[in-house]
Amino acid sequence: xxxxxxxxxxxxxxxxxxLLSAAVAYSRPRLATFWYYAKVELAPPTPGEIPKAIDGxxxxxxxxxxxxxxxxxxxxxxxxxxxxxxxxxxxxxGEIIGxxxxxxxxx
Amino acid sequence: MxxxxxxxxxxxxxxxxxxxxxxIYGKKRYDYLKPIAEEERRIEAEEKKKREELERIAKELAExxx
Numbered sequence: 001x002x003x004x005x006x007x008x009x010x011x012x013x014x015x016x017x018x019l020l021s022a023a024v025a026y027s028r029p030r031l032a033t034f035w036y037y038a039k040v041e042l043a044p045p046t047p048g049e050i051p052k053a054i055d056g057x058x059x060x061x062x063x064x065x066x067x068x069x070x071x072x073x074x075x076x077x078x079x080x081x082x083x084x085x086x087x088x089x090x091x092x093x094g095e096i097i098g099x100x101x102x103x104x105x106x107x
Numbered sequence: 108m109x110x111x112x113x114x115x116x117x118x119x120x121x122x123x124x125x126x127x128x129x130x131i132y133g134k135k136r137y138d139y140l141k142p143i144a145e146e147e148r149r150i151e152a153e154e155k156k157k158r159e160e161l162e163r164i165a166k167e168l169a170e171x172x173x
Contacts, residue, residue, distance in 0.1 A: 033108070040111035044123045049116035056117030083118060090122045094129020099137040107137070107144035 045053060063069050072080070099105055 036108065037111045041114050043119070045116055045119040050120060052116040053120030056115060056120075060117070087118065087121045087125050091125040091129040091132075094126040094131075095133035095136075096129075097126075098130040098133020098135075105137055105140050107140045 096102055
């Protein structure tokens with residue numbers, strides 16, 4: 001048992017640099033793709049966009065008042081629900097940052 | 108590559124405000140819970156000390172064969 005563990009450690013030790021370079025080679029193009037999209041899609045709103053966001057909010061309220069919201073197709077409603085859930089998840093990420101701990105409140 | 112989607116400003120705005128609100132909420136709640144937990148720990152330790160003292164006395168009495 002101990003021998004097997006030692007042998008495995010040795011193997012990982014000797015192949016460590018190789019594994020590391022493999023990991024880098026694997027993740028570099030994927031990270032590049034991630035950044036290509038994240039730079040546009042995950043960017044915070046620019047100050048110029050905030051009035052547009054407020055207009056968007058007004059449009060949502062208007063569509064609620066006019067009953068347009070009840071005429072959405074199931075597909076649209078599902079998509080809106082997913083977007084709302086995603087935004088809610090950002091809140092929890094913020095909570096994790098705010099309490100400085102991933103698991104519960106470590107008080 | 109497929110060009111990135113232009114995310115609606117409303118979604119971006121709500122995303123980042125949710126992040127900020129979450130950060131403030133987490134901080135506030137942590138600061139609220141921390142002293143309560145500390146007080147509970149303190150009381151628990153005190154009670155443990157008392158309990159051990161009582162146990163010690165009971166044991167001494169039993170050994171003394173009063």
